[in-house]
Structure formats: C-alpha cells, structure tokens
Amino acid sequence: MTTRGNRTPLSRILVPASFSTCSEAALDYATSLANRAGASIELLHVRGTLAIVGRPRPVATFFADSDEGVAMERALSRGDCGRIEVRGRVEYGDLFDTITRIAEDGHFDLIVMGHSGGSEIPPRTPSDLAHRVARAVHCPVLSVGAVMARDDAGGSGSPEQAQGGAGRPAPHVV
16 A cells, blocks of 8 residues: 555554444444454454353353453444454453554554443543543544444435535544
8 A cells, every 4th residue: 555645554454342232333433444444454343351151161152152252243244344454352350441442553543432422331422532542542443323324314424524514414533
C-alpha cells in the first residue's frame, strides 16, 4: 500500500468487541476501511476474570459455549470481509488495560471502537473508554455509533455513507 503525503499506511486495525449493536457497527466500519486499504482486522473480546463453576473445562471450550463465543464465530464468518484477513482473539482481564496492551504490543495502525453513549460496558461508558484508550496508545482511535454503520434495512454502511449521507453522523476521532 502506498502513502500520500505524511500519512501512515493502514495495515492493521484493532476492533474491541462486546458483540453489542455498537461494537458490530464498529466492525462494519472497520471492515469497510480494511477492504479499501487492504488492511487486516483483529477482533478483540475482553472478558473479566475467568470463573468456571462446576467441573473445570478448557478455556477455549468455556468461551466457545458462551453467547460471546457464538457471536465471535458469527463475526468471523461474515460474508462481507472480502479479501481481508479477520482474526479473533479473546483475552481475560481489565478492559482498558487489555485493549491498551494489545494495541501497543500488536503495533496497530488504528483502533475502531463502538459507542452508544450509554453504559454497555460498566462501570464506564464506551465513549469514556475510547477517550481513555486514545490517551494511552500510539495510534488513532475512531469511535463509531450504531446508527452510522447501519442503514434502515440493516445493511452495512461505509465510510462514504458516514460522511454525512442519509443522516448518519461521521465517526468521531478520539
């Protein structure tokens, strides 16, 4: 990929996902950007501390059987990913600490996070989390709302549509 001016090429995008409508909107937007830039996406799901009740099972089995595991599989098998590589990753720990560690260790060029303005990820709102992440990492953070990346029929939006088309707000660079 070539660069224009002083721009850095976009090759790796991190998308933290709670599998809410808002994080799916962020994945839609990141997918559109990645398809245009030829970038790869890493879909990151962060769970709190692991607590398994009853007979111990391997962590992979525990996650695969959960609602989030099913949502991760669905996200990774989406048909709109085109020629880009999308990898899934599950980490256990504090949300902020894990996202910032993965972002720095993985040398990502961009982080795309969903936000609703509400508190989908207690105790802080996703917007607050995006601001905290943006202050802690080396790369830009885009905060994407659910209405931006979906049209009335439930299809994926695109960066072009997000630039004010059809009443969609543009992504917020944090």
